[in-house]
Amino acid sequence: MLVLGIESSCDETGVALYDTARGLIGNQLHTQMAMHAEYGGVVPELASRDHIRRLVPLTEACLKEAGVSYGDIDAVAFTQGPGLGGALLAGSSYANALAFALGKPVVPVHHLEGHLLSPLLADEQPPLPFVALLVSGGHTQLMAVRGIGDYTLLGESVDDAAGEAFDKTAKLLGLPYPGGARLSELAKLGRPDVFNFPRPMLHSHDLQMSFSGLKTSVLTTVQKTREAHGGELPDSVRNNICRAFQDAVVDVLAAKAAKALQQTGFGTLVVAGGVGANWKLRETLGKLHIRRSPRAKPEPVKVYFPPLPLCTDNGAMIAFAGAMRLDGAQTAGAFNVRPRWPLTEIVRSGDTPVSAV
Numbered sequence: 001m002l003v004l005g006i007e008s009s010c011d012e013t014g015v016a017l018y019d020t021a022r023g024l025i026g027n028q029l030h031t032q033m034a035m036h037a038e039y040g041g042v043v044p045e046l047a048s049r050d051h052i053r054r055l056v057p058l059t060e061a062c063l064k065e066a067g068v069s070y071g072d073i074d075a076v077a078f079t080q081g082p083g084l085g086g087a088l089l090a091g092s093s094y095a096n097a098l099a100f101a102l103g104k105p106v107v108p109v110h111h112l113e114g115h116l117l118s119p120l121l122a123d124e125q126p127p128l129p130f131v132a133l134l135v136s137g138g139h140t141q142l143m144a145v146r147g148i149g150d151y152t153l154l155g156e157s158v159d160d161a162a163g164e165a166f167d168k169t170a171k172l173l174g175l176p177y178p179g180g181a182r183l184s185e186l187a188k189l190g191r192p193d194v195f196n197f198p199r200p201m202l203h204s205h206d207l208q209m210s211f212s213g214l215k216t217s218v219l220t221t222v223q224k225t226r227e228a229h230g231g232e233l234p235d236s237v238r239n240n241i242c243r244a245f246q247d248a249v250v251d252v253l254a255a256k257a258a259k260a261l262q263q264t265g266f267g268t269l270v271v272a273g274g275v276g277a278n279w280k281l282r283e284t285l286g287k288l289h290i291r292r293s294p295r296a297k298p299e300p301v302k303v304y305f306p307p308l309p310l311c312t313d314n315g316a317m318i319a320f321a322g323a324m325r326l327d328g329a330q331t332a333g334a335f336n337v338r339p340r341w342p343l344t345e346i347v348r349s350g351d352t353p354v355s356a357v
């Protein structure tokens, strides 16, 4: 089965082709970052218009890349939510129109399920069950994943998502939008021992997290530094702040992921979402050890990341999730979008196999 996947929930237009026999055979992406940069953030109206402009050319490029034609497509999957309403509607309208013209079904996909399943697109696939750490611009959640659609929310951020904290902190450090990835690059140049930011809720006994207070600490540090340097924020200090901020976020994420593995008894951790591209998170989780009991020796944890280009928004994860959800395919009535849509509302998907490769 050949599934075309359409992603348009925010500021990336993604179109990909996933073949259940051959795997991912086409993957095209257009990022609107440059367009939104001059406004310092995503402008929803501009995002919707740009998705409309890009969808057809990206589909044609994707078909060409895969060496197939429209007639070979068996189903069209698209992101139904959560995301920006207008942006989602652009993708939904296009997917429904294309599927209608081809006489094929559409498969509405939950964006976070796309992220959650994206590590299954890697060469080495995680075994079920696993704990998933979903770290994107809008969500920071720990999930117990027992099968496709069988997700239990274990804990989440009570305020800002980790990616949002990266972006907001980057903004107050004067970095251009989107600042998260840039901040993490500058953190490489910073010293780890100069600043020490709080690790909110690190020792709470549950799996809840909080990141909004962290940016306030950074703000105070930035203000003090500017006062001491005649209004300037020297590059070296800024880099040290980036390093300390990133260390604080990563410490919390790693500690909570470890606690989730202890609580569930699962031995595998899967990381998904844009912040999964962060080098420090990858390095730290790659060395994660947990104790199964207070006296037991720490055991290494097997951690799976999506391939780097599939961490941030893309069509491949939507095509893949769509292929895993073909039993939910619809011929009509899937036009609506769900800008707010908790992942835990997704129902379990029958006997659909996890891996179709």
Ligand code: KG4
Pocket: 010, 115, 135, 136, 137, 138, 139, 162, 163, 164, 166, 167, 178, 179, 180, 181, 184, 273, 274, 275, 276, 277, 278, 279, 311, 312, 313
């Ligand atoms: O998953 P994603 O592409 O979009 C959402 O569904 O939100 O995640 C985007 C988020 C942004 O907040 C961005 O700053 C963050 O992921 N991000 C990073 C890095 N690359 C992207 N955060 C930290 N370090 C990175 N290298």
Ligand code: ZN
Pocket: 111, 115, 136, 137, 273, 274, 312, 313
């Ligand atoms: Zn996303």
